[in-house]
Amino acid sequence: MAKHKDVRIPDAGAYTLRRARVPDVFFDGTMPGRERDADGCALVDLSIAGGKIAGIAPAGSAPPGPGDVDLEGRLVWPTLIDIHTHLDKGQVIPRAMPDGTLDGGAIGTFEDRKRWTHADMHARMSFGLRCAYAHGVGAIRTHLDSQEENAPTSWDVFRELRDEWAGRIDLQAVGLVPLTFFRKPWGRDLAKMVAGSKGVLGGTTDAIGHYDGARNEELVALLDLFFEIAGAHGLDVDMHVDQSDDPAAFSLPLIAEAVLRTGFKGKVLAGHCVNLALQDEATIQRTAELCAKAGIAVSTMPTPMVYLQDRKPGRTPRWRGVTAVGELLAAGVPIAIGGDNCRDAWFPYGDHDMVDTLQQSVRVLQLDHPLTPAIAGTGPVSARIAGFAQAGRLVSGGPADLILFAARTLNEFMCRPQSDRIVLNAGARVRDPLPDYAELDAILAV
Numbered sequence: 001m002a003k004h005k006d007v008r009i010p011d012a013g014a015y016t017l018r019r020a021r022v023p024d025v026f027f028d029g030t031m032p033g034r035e036r037d038a039d040g041c042a043l044v045d046l047s048i049a050g051g052k053i054a055g056i057a058p059a060g061s062a063p064p065g066p067g068d069v070d071l072e073g074r075l076v077w078p079t080l081i082d083i084h085t086h087l088d089k090g091q092v093i094p095r096a097m098p099d100g101t102l103d104g105g106a107i108g109t110f111e112d113r114k115r116w117t118h119a120d121m122h123a124r125m126s127f128g129l130r131c132a133y134a135h136g137v138g139a140i141r142t143h144l145d146s147q148e149e150n151a152p153t154s155w156d157v158f159r160e161l162r163d164e165w166a167g168r169i170d171l172q173a174v175g176l177v178p179l180t181f182f183r184k185p186w187g188r189d190l191a192k193m194v195a196g197s198k199g200v201l202g203g204t205t206d207a208i209g210h211y212d213g214a215r216n217e218e219l220v221a222l223l224d225l226f227f228e229i230a231g232a233h234g235l236d237v238d239m240h241v242d243q244s245d246d247p248a249a250f251s252l253p254l255i256a257e258a259v260l261r262t263g264f265k266g267k268v269l270a271g272h273c274v275n276l277a278l279q280d281e282a283t284i285q286r287t288a289e290l291c292a293k294a295g296i297a298v299s300t301m302p303t304p305m306v307y308l309q310d311r312k313p314g315r316t317p318r319w320r321g322v323t324a325v326g327e328l329l330a331a332g333v334p335i336a337i338g339g340d341n342c343r344d345a346w347f348p349y350g351d352h353d354m355v356d357t358l359q360q361s362v363r364v365l366q367l368d369h370p371l372t373p374a375i376a377g378t379g380p381v382s383a384r385i386a387g388f389a390q391a392g393r394l395v396s397g398g399p400a401d402l403i404l405f406a407a408r409t410l411n412e413f414m415c416r417p418q419s420d421r422i423v424l425n426a427g428a429r430v431r432d433p434l435p436d437y438a439e440l441d442a443i444l445a446v
């Protein structure tokens, strides 16, 4: 009996991963018809040749070969997708230290941004990517703070890293500014630059401030302008939405109405939307249905929200800080899961590990029994939203970018950190270690 730790992946050539257990959701509707187990997983033989998945067949039916590896029913997943992170901000601890508040995150980032030279960003973003790669993340959508003064450098570094990491991590960037920036000439310039970099247009509704009676009209006009600019450049959009515990600062339904009103043709991803969970039941229901009608997908990033939301000195939080995921899913809204901030002024923890993010999200969101929607949110759902072709799905002809787990069941998967996972890139074992924190010392020395 070959234990997980004894698995040997051939260095080259063709081989078959025999008796691999794969959650059905990763086949994305292309599973070779056969029965599933109680977890909704299929037992298959995965044939690998030339770095690609050459075939997916029911277990026991692939022709044997000398390099075959019998996994004896252990889990094999495709590399996962992080739909929402901020590589540009990350790995700055202790140069910047969060204080646990949203205001502290904004102020700390504003201060740290002054140090974002090309070399500084390249070093920190590379570090983050190396973490993600070692953990088995195959695609990342990162937001980039895109104020006029720093956007050219940030996007230069991003484009360099996207080329450098091609074939290992599929990278996509979102130009992130407060929605109010689209009133300025820079808004249109940014959209042009984002389009030229095959990016996505971002905007945050959070920075509009404290709302009064004029708020709705102001936001409605801004959203029309935002979708007009994005549409003119053929861009998809990914917004930071309602990252607030104030139920009155509620822009999600206005975004959905704007999409329907303007006939915007691109994809719309609304991130966070946490105060949806603080609305009354009828409003939650109505808003979820409106999002479904407008074709809006929602991304949820529970790990930093649990840290940031409902934090008050001397008081234990009463609210988990996350959106109404169950109601959104029930209404047919696609839900993607992201890792978000990592070791920055907003959130001091994290390691760009989507296995950890998934495990924490399941617990925070009670997204289990079954686990399928949560798993889908780290793979096929995110792939469809972002248009990633290389990760999050397991299809014949696709790259053999895989994660092999010691776990045989989803319960076993959920109960350990899976630190002994084996990551494959193009069919070969990834041996790159997690980067050493000491590598950041020089760049973070003030």
Ligand SMILES: [Zn+2]
Pocket (backbone or CB within 6 Å): 084, 085, 086, 143, 240, 271, 340, 341
């Ligand atoms: Zn974010």
